[in-house]
Amino acid sequence: MKKDTKDIESPKGKYIEKQEAEIDKWNDELQNLEAKVKAAKVDAKAKLEHDHHLSDLRQKCDDAKKKLSEIQSTENETWEDLKDGMESIWANVNDGFQKARAKFF
Numbered sequence: 001m002k003k004d005t006k007d008i009e010s011p012k013g014k015y016i017e018k019q020e021a022e023i024d025k026w027n028d029e030l031q032n033l034e035a036k037v038k039a040a041k042v043d044a045k046a047k048l049e050h051d052h053h054l055s056d057l058r059q060k061c062d063d064a065k066k067k068l069s070e071i072q073s074t075e076n077e078t079w080e081d082l083k084d085g086m087e088s089i090w091a092n093v094n095d096g097f098q099k100a101r102a103k104f105f
Contacts, residue, residue, distance in 0.1 A: 023064055
């Protein structure tokens with residue numbers, strides 16, 4: 001979606017840009033974690049647990065993308081109504097990454 005300068009400089013545009021950068025960071029970290037799981041020398045049960053946790057994180061990232069898409073398509077006056085939902089998803093994803101780092105690596 002092409003953004004004009006006015007959109008980027010608005011509070012909504014800045015918020016979307018920040019969240020897009022965060023989602024990109026999450027995707028990079030997920031790829032890193034997935035590579036570490038593949039390379040890890042753990043038993044099948046532990047690998048399955050890792051895979052399940054990473055799949056859950058991937059779903060949360062997808063939920064964040066969907067919510068951000070909703071925010072992008074709303075009017076400038078109503079986008080903040082959806083912001084709380086995005087913040088909740090953001091907190092869940094960050095918590096998931098912290099748990100993954102602490103538990104698995």
